[in-house]
Amino acid sequence: MQISLKQSCYQQMIQHSTEAFPEEACGILLAPDGDSTITACMRIDNVHEQKTSAFRFDPEQWVNAHYWASRRQLTIAGIYHSHPTAEAVPSSRDVAGLLDSQLLYAIVSLKQKDSLQIKLYRRNVQNQFINYPLVLT
Template identity: 35%
Template sequence: MTTTPIYAQLTPEAYELLAELCAGALPHEACGVLSGAYVDVNESGASLPTARFLRVTSVHAVRNAALRPEKQFSFDPADWIRAHYDMQKNRQTLVGFFHSHPASLPVPSIADQAGLPADGSGISYWIVSPQLDDGRRLLIQPYWLQGSRLSPLMLAQISV
């Protein structure tokens, strides 16, 4: 999938699990993968180009194996394989990666930029800030990775 979605959507179940994983990892960064689907917006049969949005339906935690997990993340290889296998077994599609920023805004850091997957074009990359706003609400920013560039996506959350 290389067409940039016009927005991203998070189901209530995915939101709750993302919140639980990120809050539970504090003061460390949480990380993992997201599964879901790309949904056509205009299926009217008109000759307009098809617009798509990204719907995240499941969150899969991957253990953070970084040497300094309070400041960075690194997928534990065995856990990443398990998460990917579970998605395939359940016929889920990988649509993104996520990690948290425990003490900063959900904006890509220099380390985040340097750690982007080399072949990650056409996938979403989510940053979550669980500690902000007194912990009552998450600050979530999805991005779209195209080449080596991250572009912000609008987040349309299904009511929680």
């Protein structure tokens, strides 16, 4: 299975992650209801106490994002966040923190400044993160 992502959303995640450095950026991935193509992203403020190594969505923005998406017939297909100094692989905090196995999970790595990387995962029933090929559209 491969996941399609609009080029504009890819660029927004890169820009957001770069602007937030050295802190972790975070946000959501949106797709039209019934479609698997991610067409938009939305930033959500990171309110974690240790923003350089973890993230937590601002609760009010998270609720508002649900309403905003619903009014536009969009589904929250996943979440994204950055790893300012680590690879684009789920950390132990990431594994412990993601509860919904249906959500996609994008990680932006800023470790190599000259070649930023985004990887997309979904958790399976064995609680393992499976990396999915990402196709830009």
